[in-house]
Amino acid sequence: MKQASTTSSAEGHPPPPLPGGPGAEEAKRRGLRRMKAVALCFLIGAAVVFLLASWAEAAGWPAWVGYVRAAAEAGMIGALADWFAVTALFRYPLGIKIPHTAIIPNRKQQLGDSLGDFVGTHFLAPDVVREKVRGADIAKSLGGWLARPENAERVTAELASVLRGAVTVLRDEDVQAVMEQAVAKRIIDKEWGPPLGAVLGQVVLDGAHHKLVDLVCDRSYEWVRDNHDTVLRVVSDRAPTWSPKFVDSLVADKVYGEVLSFAWAVKVDVNHPMRLALDRFLSEFATDLREDAETIARAEQVKQQVIEHPEVRKLIGAAWATGKDMLLLATEDPSSELRLRVRQGLCRLGERLASGDPLATKVDLWIEDAAAHVVTNYASELTTLITDTVARWDPRETSRRVELQVGRDLQFIRINGTVVGALAGLVIYSTAQLLF
Numbered sequence: 001m002k003q004a005s006t007t008s009s010a011e012g013h014p015p016p017p018l019p020g021g022p023g024a025e026e027a028k029r030r031g032l033r034r035m036k037a038v039a040l041c042f043l044i045g046a047a048v049v050f051l052l053a054s055w056a057e058a059a060g061w062p063a064w065v066g067y068v069r070a071a072a073e074a075g076m077i078g079a080l081a082d083w084f085a086v087t088a089l090f091r092y093p094l095g096i097k098i099p100h101t102a103i104i105p106n107r108k109q110q111l112g113d114s115l116g117d118f119v120g121t122h123f124l125a126p127d128v129v130r131e132k133v134r135g136a137d138i139a140k141s142l143g144g145w146l147a148r149p150e151n152a153e154r155v156t157a158e159l160a161s162v163l164r165g166a167v168t169v170l171r172d173e174d175v176q177a178v179m180e181q182a183v184a185k186r187i188i189d190k191e192w193g194p195p196l197g198a199v200l201g202q203v204v205l206d207g208a209h210h211k212l213v214d215l216v217c218d219r220s221y222e223w224v225r226d227n228h229d230t231v232l233r234v235v236s237d238r239a240p241t242w243s244p245k246f247v248d249s250l251v252a253d254k255v256y257g258e259v260l261s262f263a264w265a266v267k268v269d270v271n272h273p274m275r276l277a278l279d280r281f282l283s284e285f286a287t288d289l290r291e292d293a294e295t296i297a298r299a300e301q302v303k304q305q306v307i308e309h310p311e312v313r314k315l316i317g318a319a320w321a322t323g324k325d326m327l328l329l330a331t332e333d334p335s336s337e338l339r340l341r342v343r344q345g346l347c348r349l350g351e352r353l354a355s356g357d358p359l360a361t362k363v364d365l366w367i368e369d370a371a372a373h374v375v376t377n378y379a380s381e382l383t384t385l386i387t388d389t390v391a392r393w394d395p396r397e398t399s400r401r402v403e404l405q406v407g408r409d410l411q412f413i414r415i416n417g418t419v420v421g422a423l424a425g426l427v428i429y430s431t432a433q434l435l436f
């Protein structure tokens with residue numbers, strides 16, 4: 001009952017136009033009229049022959065006239081019967097509401113349901129779809145098409161357009177909120193000490209920190225070398241007030257020389273005790289970051305201070321804006337590194353699929369499983385699309401459109417009915433004459 005009310009309220013919409021536009025529809029209409037005229041001519045011809053043969057038989061013509069009359073009579077009856085049958089599909093014959101006529105307008109809903117059931121049973125069956133997809137060899141065909149550079153560029157351009165559209169539609173506030181909640185928060189919630197200790201320990205173990213130590217030692221030596229007056233002033237400021245100035249100068253020069261010599265020794269000697277002590281310190285610090293609870297807790301405090309700093313929060317908020325601008329520029333520029341790599345990746349993927357790589361078999365299986373999954377779980381929705389669409393069509397317009405599509409061929413039924421009826425009438429009449 002619910003379906004019927006829905007159908008009734010939805011009826012009245014015309015079916016979609018015929019393929020090819022108004023010109024194609026007008027051509028079909030002319031062809032239909034022409035074939036109707038031909039079928040009508042066969043009927044009129046049979047009627048004329050029947051009348052003439054009847055007159056000739058009444059006038060005493062030879063016996064062969066009876067055969068002609070019988071053939072024409074049967075042909076006329078066959079033509080009328082087939083006219084009635086063809087017309088009854090689309091409308092009431094002569095406007096008379098005879099039962100079981102105007103079948104398409106009156107039974108449009110049942111026909112739509114039957115069509116949907118037929119498609120669902122014979123075309124949307126999982127086995128049928130799997131066999132069709134398996135025989136299509138989609139992965140190889142797709143790979144051959146994708147391996148051509150112009151097609152890979154076309155796909156890349158389409159992907160870039162989709163990505164630009166998605167990035168443009170997204171609101172910066174929403175993305176920033178997601179980044180802070182889903183990304184930054186996950187990173188912040190985890191302890192930083194153990195992973196930092198693991199990284200630092202591996203760096204020290206590999207000796208990757210030596211370049212940085214060399215740089216610090218070089219800069220330290222250069223600073224001491226270029227800041228003689230600063231060292232002298234520091235030493236003089238720390239000297240007792242009763243100490244003579246020349247003594248302070250001598251002490252400051254001696255201290256400066258020792259500091260400069262020490263900085264030089266650390267700079268040039270890779271095995272200097274200072275360097276070795278620094279290595280031990282870094283190694284022990286890495287161990288403490290991984291294992292010492294107090295050091296881990298202090299690292300967490302430092303992390304919290306860094307995260308809560310306004311500049312750091314501002315950096316997190318600006319990360320999306322920067323990434324967005326970079327992404328938009330990369331997608332808009334056909335020669336960008338991003339598009340170039342995507343294009344090359346698509347070409348390589350196409351070559352693998354086209355060359356019979358095992359990946360092609362996997363892709364075919366994925367497509368096959370996906371298609372079977374769709375028809376298994378959504379076949380009813382797909383067939384409902386057919387039945388609901390047919391239900392919305394206006395009955396008379398639907399009948400007219402169907403007649404335009406198949407009516408020309410159906411007129412041959414009328415012609416054949418005339419011819420076959422005439423032959424059947426001739427055979428029956430001849431048999432009767434022979435027997436009686």
